[in-house]
Amino acid sequence: MSWSDGTRVVRGGDEPPIPGTPLRPSPVFAAPYHLGEDPYAADFYARPGHPTLRVFEEAVGDLDGGDCLAFATGMAAISAAMFAVLRAGDRVVIPSDGYYQTRALGDGELARFGVVVEQVPTLEIADAAARGDLDGAALVLLETPSNPELDVCDIAAVAAATRATGAVLAVDNTTATPLGQRPLALGADLTIGADTKALTGHSDLLMGHVSTARTDRGRELQTRLKAWRDRTGNGPGAFDAWLAHRSMSTLDLRLTRQATTAAAVAELLADHPAATGVRWPGRPGDPSHEIAARQMLRMNGVVSATLADEAAVHALVRHSRLWLAATSFGGVHSTVDRRAQWGGDAVADGFVRFSCGIEDTADLVADLTTALDALV
Known part of the structure; x- marks a missing residue:
């Protein structure tokens, strides 16, 4: 079976x-x-x-x-x-x-x-x-x-x-x-x-x-x-x-919640003036969506976007209660990682990798909205 x-x-x-x-x-x-x-x-x-x-x-x-x-x-x-x-x-x-x-x-x-x-x-x-x-x-x-x-x-x-x-x-x-x-x-x-x-x-x-x-x-x-x-x-x-x-x-349960949150976070970032260049393969219109929809069995909980600069990323974390500054991704805690700080990626200073955890989706979206609003 x-x-x-x-x-x-x-x-x-x-x-x-x-x-x-x-x-x-x-x-x-x-x-x-x-x-x-x-x-x-x-x-x-x-x-x-x-x-x-x-x-x-x-x-x-x-x-x-x-x-x-x-x-x-x-x-x-x-x-x-x-x-x-x-x-x-x-x-x-x-x-x-x-x-x-x-x-x-x-x-x-x-x-x-x-x-x-x-x-x-x-x-x-x-x-x-x-x-x-x-x-x-x-x-x-x-x-x-x-x-x-x-x-x-x-x-x-x-x-x-x-x-x-x-x-x-x-x-x-x-x-x-x-x-x-x-x-x-x-x-x-x-x-x-x-x-x-x-x-x-x-x-x-x-x-x-x-x-x-x-x-x-x-x-x-x-x-x-x-x-x-x-x-x-x-x-x-x-x-x-x-x-x-x-x-x-718990992988199946975690991925389900993370992907649900990622979809909501990607939409929030795409509509918000503080963010540009939003990427999540599960989002229609993403450059990789067509291939991802054909090839992947389910979507992941990682979203990327670019804020104005390094100071904007630090401000986002200060104004958030649920999104923590940390590297790595895929964990149960929702995190923000400013990739340029590590010096290995050809990305802008304000480029951010959001790793969606398993906290309540509505809470994460509301908290991120408050943090983003503080940037404009």
Whole structure:
């Protein structure tokens, strides 16, 4: 029987019920384990894997429609996807408007090892693939919707091109989450998530994952990723894995509220004189709406807009009681992040990423209205 999203996020990774045992077992805190005559027949050391991590990976893999490996952070997952695939002399294509630390990894580390790093705007990658401009790349990395400007790339179109050339296609699916978009079903070889954000959603842990397609190529990539994780030692510990598994149970409920609020916030910002350049892929008229409506299963809770300047962003936060200044996104608290302060994105000083939490939608809209009104 095929369960719906709300059931899968709660029951994913569960073992058959045994009377007298807890619904969700406690984390197994162990580094070494007792060894038998065959040391590889069971758990022997926690770095290559442990029971608490496996049930989390099973749950996330089910959502992604692939085989999941978890990592200590989102950037650890991105790093693994790149270093497990690429070698000196290879060419990788990454989004020029994606997460700035991914670009820094390319320019600062991959290039140092002889990898040719090419940056292409998210909205141009599908056209570049159709023209054959991506031919010769060993890896194409998409981030869709992109962070922070929320552009959407046609995954299936790029997948058709990479299949023809033999390139590996990886998709950073952090903003959408596995409930909002399933890149593996659209032809990607890898789907990546910074689970620190919406998947776990409580702003209290760091986690990432890579899921591979259930194909011969996917299984080969899974083996390489697993070897990379084992050798570099960047897997999650037991408590983080347990906390992540517990937290993702509410993903369906959180995303529903966040998307509802995002729709209302996008309309408020679009109609308010204090804001310009409003972006949310779920809004009709957004440059990415057509592709997002076709490709995404549901919309996310992140909205972007531009205020007059840096001072206007600070004033917005001062006049708000519910919108907090914080980086990251996807958590239960509604936050405002002025992206220019980090220096990695080509955005205006007043560019803001709004992350809608799970507070009451009407309260958030009323509070944001008051804060925006104070700016004009």
